[in-house]
Amino acid sequence: MLHALSVLIIQAPLAEGVSPPALAAAVSEEGEPIFLAGGYKTTEEMRKEMMNVRTLTSAPFGVNVLYQVKRT
Numbered sequence: 001m002l003h004a005l006s007v008l009i010i011q012a013p014l015a016e017g018v019s020p021p022a023l024a025a026a027v028s029e030e031g032e033p034i035f036l037a038g039g040y041k042t043t044e045e046m047r048k049e050m051m052n053v054r055t056l057t058s059a060p061f062g063v064n065v066l067y068q069v070k071r072t
Contacts (some may be wrong), residue, residue: 013037013064021049025056034059039066 013019013035020042024034036053038046046063 010035013039020066021052021056024053024061025059028057028059028061031059033062035062035064038063 010033019035019064020035021036024036028034034053036049038049041049050061050063
């Protein structure tokens with residue numbers, strides 16, 4: 001269905017659990033680019049989510065990472 005669209009749909013990484021691995025995998029199965037939100041998660045939480053996505057789909061995916069610079 002999504003392949004018939006004339007515009008690209010990107011599943012954006014949204015914080016606080018509104019873009020879980022299951023959603024990312026479902027979007028990827030339609031051939032669209034996917035991203036996981038990593039801004040407020042620990043390294044271990046992100047590792048688990050990435051492994052979860054890998055069990056649901058073999059499609060490539062991106063991870064959104066927030067990096068805060070401490071200003072002095």
